């Protein structure tokens with residue numbers, strides 16, 4: 001009887017370990033598959049766009065306003081200002097984000113203007129530049145790269161003297177740069 005019992009126990013343990021081994025293998029495979037699948041299912045987030053400032057130590061002489069009208073002393077009229085005007089002792093103007101120069105133009109109203117197209121539907125425009133912007137159309141620019149010098153070429157804001165008239169577009173609509181650029185930490 002004793003021997004038989006022991007044999008039964010041994011048989012039980014043998015089959016128990018066999019089941020256990022199978023269970024361990026299944027568990028390891030399940031965890032491995034789970035980790036791999038989990039790793040792949042992590043959503044790829046688009047990197048947040050970090051804007052830099054278009055001028056160093058700049059003062060805002062005229063802020064963005066879409067609803068409140070502001071006086072334009074040059075034109076002697078009240079109007080919305082869908083841009084931000086900057087002045088600074090250092091007149092250098094910089095790209096606010098990596099991108100490609102999509103336009104370099106001159107017209108009487110806006111003066112010398114550089115337009116840069118960025119990722120994410122953003123376009124930045126730098127108007128009232130001094131003559132001869134230092135970049136040309138089709139050129140790739142880096143965030144913080146000098147693209148020109150603030151001037152007084154925009155006739156519609158000539159009373160502001162040397163300044164940058166900065167406009168930020170998102171999907172072709174002007175947006176408040178305050179929502180994207182850290183203008184309070186300039």
Ligand SMILES: [Zn+2]
Pocket residue numbers: 062081083084085157165166
């Ligand atoms: Zn302006």
